Amino acid sequence: MTDTLRIEALDKWLTTNLIGFKGPVSARKFPGGQSNPTYRIQTGSGDYVLRRKPTGDLLPSAHAIDREYRLLAALAPRGFPVPRPLAFCANSAVIGSSFYLMEMVDGRNHSDGALPDLAAGERRITYNAMVDALASLHQIDPGAVGLSNFGRAGNYFERQVGRWTRQYRASQTDNIEEMELLIRWLADTLPQQNCTSIVHGDYRIDNLIFDPVHKVAAVLDWELSTLGDPLADFSYFALQWVLPKDGGAALGGLDLSNLGIPTLDEIVSRYCAATARSDLPNLDWYFAYNLFRAAGIAQGIKKRAADGTASHTNAHVMAARVSIFAQMAWSFACRTALKNQISSIE
DSSP: OOOOOOHHHHHHHHHHHSTTOOOOOEEEEOSOOSSSOEEEEEETTEEEEEEEOOSSOOOTTOOOHHHHHHHHHHHGGGTOSOOOEEEEEOOTTTTSSOEEEEEOOOSBOOSOTTOTTSOHHHHHHHHHHHHHHHHHHHTSOGGGGTOTTSSOSSOHHHHHHHHHHHHHHHHOOSOOHHHHHHHHHHHHSOOOOOOOEEEOSSOSGGGEEEOTTSOEEEEOOOTTOEEEOHHHHHHHHHGGGTSBOOSSSOOBTSOHHHHTOOOHHHHHHHHHHHTTOSOOOOHHHHHHHHHHHHHHHHHHHHHHHHHTOOOSTTHHHHHTTHHHHHHHHHHHHHHHHHHHHHHHHO
């Protein structure tokens, strides 16, 4: 596989389809992006960002960049912080796969959740801004922005557990006992869904751009977005507080008080206040679900790495985490079951 763009073909297409475009075109691939290759496009009329489908055999329903583009087009006029979408090309003959262009948002991207380059007060502002932006997303009425049919009706977690089970099976390379246990347990213990919102699906610090005063300037990477239970989004974000610190978004084991980073209880309280909730019960179930999903995503990356079609430069690292995510997910499942047993006795 190659991520090399067909520059001449892209230049020709942009000349016809992007208002105000001026060549010449050059491209540089961003190192991140496990699924959809993403490039900085430099032109005579300014810089843009291009996201494309990867080449090779793809899993069903994966890499739906047309959905990403539709979502950006719905949210940008609303004032929600996303890059402004500029042009979409469904014709894979142009550069080898479908793609879209969006504006380049200036700002700062953090890969390390500990935010080592910020002061304690700036870290708290940054994390509070993340909570507020996510709560704001969940308050948007999908019908009011033309997204009433962006996801199927019915229980979100039932659909998602089914989806990630199928995705895992389609890319399975090994037999992992914890994954087999989770597939059965999650399906048997689905929580009731009380509301429906737009969900991002991968909301974490390295998928955001921040402005100079540490507010969210843009939320990126909407590949997994749909309509569903907002608690899936928030619990995925909150999961970073319990995952062991590894130099990425995870915060587990850090001295949060000394760093100025809000605790898990504090972000739960802030989110509840912003969304008029009294509390968020049974977070362990949601942690188990999100880790199961993470294992499914990592398994897809592992399969693409084996096939030679992985986009991310560190795909082999992510692939090695399948078993780790599965084991952690099962530990949260066991904690949930134990709490339920204690509650029934009491």
